[in-house]
Amino acid sequence: MKLLFFHTDGGAVLVHGSRCEDCRAAAFPARRICATCASRNLRPENLPARGRVRATSRVSTPPFGFDEPITVGVVELDSGPALFSLFTEPLPRGAAVRAVPGPVRSGTDGFVFEPAKEQR
Amino acid sequence: MTGVHVAGVGMTPFxxxxxxxxxxxGLEAVLAAVDDAGLHQREVQAVYAGHARTGRLLGRENGVGQLVMAAAGVRGIPVTGxxxxxxxxxxxxxxxxxxxxxxxxxVVLALGVEKLSVRPEKGKPLTSDGMELEGEFGxxxxxxxxxxxxxYLEKTGASADDLAQVAVKNRAxxxxxxxxxxxxxxxxxxxxxxxxxxxxLTLLSCCPTGDGAAAALVVSDRMARRLxxxxxxxxATSLLSGCGDPTATGGFEVDRKTAHAAYEQAGIDPGDIDVAEVHDAFTVTEVIHYEDLLLCPPGDGVKALLDGQTALGGRIPVSTSGGLMSKGHPLxxxxxxxxxxxxxxxxxxAGARQVERATAGLTHCAGGFLDGDVAISAVHLFSV
Structure with missing residues (x-):
């Protein structure tokens, strides 16, 4: 099983989002109507899964589909959208992160955010 | 338009x-509410029945209201889930x-009933409808x-120790x-x-689930005079869909807007509220709700809690019932x-938990999730 809304390109994870042709706001998941300006003029865009940590939480009592404690959080992608995701470890607000391929619920092939090593 | 009054309430223990x-x-709550009002259940002209998980857990996505009212000997009236x-x-x-x-x-009856103790995932957090994408990520x-x-803690400098006082207060x-x-x-x-x-958030920082039912009999001016x-x-009745970004702001914009609309509708000043029941599903949310519902100045939620302002005997007691934290949360x-x-x-x-000279009260309930925010906020204001 693999999540259907991303692919990898040279090790980098790209999520399948959209961009508004009128106000330029990016969105993930992809939208038909812009959440910012309500324009109908949107096109699909693959968004690099890199950004900064908004908050993370160590979840000691995870839901079904996870055997071990997990770290979840929200990342603000450099392209704009905020995304609820898994993280490799708890990280402070503002930490630079990037997604790498990794298992999500029930071992499905997905992605997990880890600290971004290189300076951006 | 007529004024609207609550003439009777009833509930089961949770x-x-x-x-x-x-x-x-459901039947126990309905009979308690009509008895409380001094009416007969066959005087109820319409029913609205709230339930959230009866479909998934009990195979009754629809028809809970009809089921309960038929048990009460009432058929042939409008009943809406x-x-x-x-x-x-x-x-x-x-x-x-x-x-x-x-x-x-x-005469209209509002009924709420839920039975969560049958869920198979005991010891695991309750899930929420419609979170398939986010659910993949835990x-x-x-x-x-x-x-x-x-x-919220980062914004205010408050600590987890501070938040724990919500659970202590509501249990008291x-x-x-x-x-x-x-x-x-x-x-x-x-x-x-x-x-x-x-x-x-530890286990005792989260509300428990549970089973239970509650009912309220809502009547017009004309009927209120007769009783x-x-x-x-x-x-006031105010309800809005989610419109904020709480993991960014540490607050709930939708609650601020919903409460603002309620205060405007009622012509009541937030400072006049004497007692409030808020959606304390988690310790932290109660404190944030003080601020968003204007029960204290912005940023003063923890101060209001630690000063005892929101405890019985304080300026604005909150969750005098014990809240969701102690009652449990049969949705x-x-x-x-x-x-x-x-x-x-x-x-x-209210006996030993009576707020002295209470003449105005507030209820607040949030629910669900959508696009990084809660899906709903509901605020009602009451007075005598």
């Missing part, structure tokens, strides 16, 4: 009742209020509110409420030392149980 069905729980996440009961109450307000009916309600807590209130599921006093050490769920019972006026029943508590307080019938 708890885990493996031997009781939806019909049995209302699903709106944790705010299903609040939304059923709102529908009842609007049905009376329009002049269509004089989303649960406590995980989401843990992230909101991180944002619950000691005096026979309907509450947990009534034994708690210490902050017990709250902080309980099993970690999602940092910084012997002391009635409570519904001053569909919760919002109407909040109405039950405020009506009991405003009638001066």
């Amino acid at each position: 708890g885990k009742f493996p031997d009781r069905g939806l019909e049995d729980l 209302v699903g709106n996440f944790c705010a299903s009961g609040s939304t059923a109450f709102r529908e009842a209020v609007m049905a009376v307000m329009t002049g269509l009916y004089d 989303f649960t309600p406590p995980a989401f509110f843990a992230l909101v807590a991180q944002a 209130h619950a000691e005096h409420n026979p309907y509450a599921q947990y009534r034994k006093p708690l210490t902050a050490e017990e709250v902080l030392g309980s099993r970690m769920i999602a940092d910084p 012997d019972r002391k009635t409570v006026r519904v001053e 569909g029943a919760t919002g109407i149980a909040q109405v039950h508590e405020i009506v009991t307080q405003l009638r001066g019938e």
